[in-house]
Amino acid sequence: ELQLVESGGGLVQPGRSLRLSCTASGFTFGDCAMSWVRQAPGKGLEWVGFIRSKPYGETTDYAASVKGRFIISRDDSKSIAYLQMNSLKTEDTAVYYCTRERAVAVTSFDYWGQGTLVTVSS
Amino acid sequence: DIQMTQSPSSLSASVGDRVTITCRASQSINSFLNWYQQKPGKAPDLLIYAASILQSGVPSRFSGSGSGTDFTLTISSLQPEDFAAYYCQQNYITPYSFGQGTKLEIK
Secondary structure, eight states: OOOEEEEEEEEETTTEEEEEEEEEEEGGGGGSSSEEHHHHHTTEEEEEEEEOGGGGTEEEEOOOTTTEEEEEETTTTTTTHHHHHHHHGGOOOEEEEEEHHHHHEEEEEEEOOOOOEEEOOO | OEEEEEOOSEEOOOOOOEEEEEESSOOOOOOEEEEEEETTOOOEEEEEEEEEEOOOOOOOEEEEETTTOOOOOOOOOOGGGGGSEEEEOSSSSSEEEOOOOOEEOOO
């Protein structure tokens, strides 16, 4: 069974850092691009960024709201994607989901983790 | 950046109703449009990709159409489990963007 499990969320003070992990199972992790999507409390979905697979250079791209502060990386040997969040702001408070990108006809997010809550507050 | 605008933002309907949600992109995205359903406290689920292709396991009462800038999601006969939030999303170009969502509620 394909599964994505996020971990690492919690309460953090503004300006501090936090690293989220997304552990994948049930598919060939190294073949897939992975994205992070977040949802602030009571709000809609916001794409955070992605990392492509090794054949595509493991290149990354980010939303403007997090560019320069967040870094996505991956360890294919462990089937884990990471979201390193630096210089956190109160507006980064959200549930963070990792998603698998599937490229069939178009790219879509066909599997999602359960999400992990990040609360940025003093 | 491409802006995605959904309408309506909320909708009240009854079991058995036919419902249509629209999504408009600020520029042409061909058919690079996906629809997701999200129930309270849960992660979103992919419903439709490439504007009109039903994801495996999704009931046939769901359908999608459109290309370019205008898209629709239609539920032909609402079932109790369909009351949820729905989001469109473009994957044409980064930054990928979602619509603001449509909350479908029971009348």
